[in-house]
Amino acid sequence: MTELMFTATAAGNFSGNGLSFQCALGKGGVIGPAVKAEGDGGSPLGIWPMRRLFYRADRLERPETGLASIALNERDGWCDAPQHRLYNRPVTLPFAASHEKLWREDHVYDLIVELGYNDNPVEAGKGSAIFFHLAREDYTPTEGCIALAQADMLQVLRVCDPGTLLVITL
Numbered sequence: 001m002t003e004l005m006f007t008a009t010a011a012g013n014f015s016g017n018g019l020s021f022q023c024a025l026g027k028g029g030v031i032g033p034a035v036k037a038e039g040d041g042g043s044p045l046g047i048w049p050m051r052r053l054f055y056r057a058d059r060l061e062r063p064e065t066g067l068a069s070i071a072l073n074e075r076d077g078w079c080d081a082p083q084h085r086l087y088n089r090p091v092t093l094p095f096a097a098s099h100e101k102l103w104r105e106d107h108v109y110d111l112i113v114e115l116g117y118n119d120n121p122v123e124a125g126k127g128s129a130i131f132f133h134l135a136r137e138d139y140t141p142t143e144g145c146i147a148l149a150q151a152d153m154l155q156v157l158r159v160c161d162p163g164t165l166l167v168i169t170l
Contacts, residue, residue: 004159007169080100129145
């Protein structure tokens with residue numbers, strides 16, 4: 001296991017391990033985790049471990065990566081209800097509390113890397129579903145995630161393992 005780091009900057013630059021790409025970050029800008037709040041659209045400033053990869057097996061083959069990989073299905077979701085005991089955790093749909101669907105019509109969640117933000121311990125209302133996922137063609141801002149083009153993300157995933165970190169900086 002390596003301690004490989006990739007950096008995403010507020011200016012939309014993503015780099016590390018000799019790679020450099022354009023990226024999209026949150027529409028709320030890059031903000032400190034002390035002020036980060038659910039629904040603010042901010043990408044949290046800091047160093048976050050890459051936990052595991054979720055991917056759409058109906059749209060692409062399992063990517064080459066050292067991260068644990070899980071094929072998504074239509075019932076996969078992520079709880080974003082701050083007062084729910086499963087806040088900032090994967091859930092199975094249907095799910096009564098507020099949640100995000102991971103199986104989407106668009107392609108931004110064809111590849112999702114769960115980042116270790118607000119997960120150990122989880123703090124209610126400090127933000128959920130902060131992912132590293134695919135960018136829209138025009139790189140429009142995310143809801144707080146970091147996003148790359150698919151070809152770029154596949155290059156990054158090839159060198160990732162459980163020790164890989166993603167730094168979000170100004």
